[in-house]
Structure formats: structure tokens, C-alpha cells
Amino acid sequence: GLPYTIIEATSNADAAIRCAKGEVELCITTEQAAKIHRLTMIHEFGSPKMVFFIGTTEHGLRVLCRQ
Numbered sequence: 001g002l003p004y005t006i007i008e009a010t011s012n013a014d015a016a017i018r019c020a021k022g023e024v025e026l027c028i029t030t031e032q033a034a035k036i037h038r039l040t041m042i043h044e045f046g047s048p049k050m051v052f053f054i055g056t057t058e059h060g061l062r063v064l065c066r067q
Contacts, residue, residue: 007024009015016033018024026042034041056064 007018009018009027012029013033015024015027016029016037016039019027019029019039020037027039028045029039031041031044033039
């Protein structure tokens, strides 16, 4: 029920930096970024399971497969 505007950030770190600079009132970021930028955590969502992917070109894939 609160009026708000969502501002997209390029990363968790970017969100924390914007919050620390006072550009936004709050952000969703990592615990580490909050500590680095001295933000006060008001809610913890828990640790998500992380999935990492690699992106490469067809040439890059051929190079990797030769290793």
C-alpha cells in the first residue's frame, strides 16, 4: 500500500552503492555488499541456491573442448 518507484540496478553491488549514496531509500543486495557499504539490513531472505552458466562462442567452445 506504500507508494514506491522501482529503480533497476545493474548488479547487487550497484544497488548497494546507490542506497549508500542516498539515491534510493532501500535496496535488495547481498549481505557482503550491505556490509561493505555500511547498510542496515532490515530483512534477510536467506541464501539462495546458486546456479552458474558459462557463455561462449562456437570458436570458444572448440578451444575449450581441446583442453
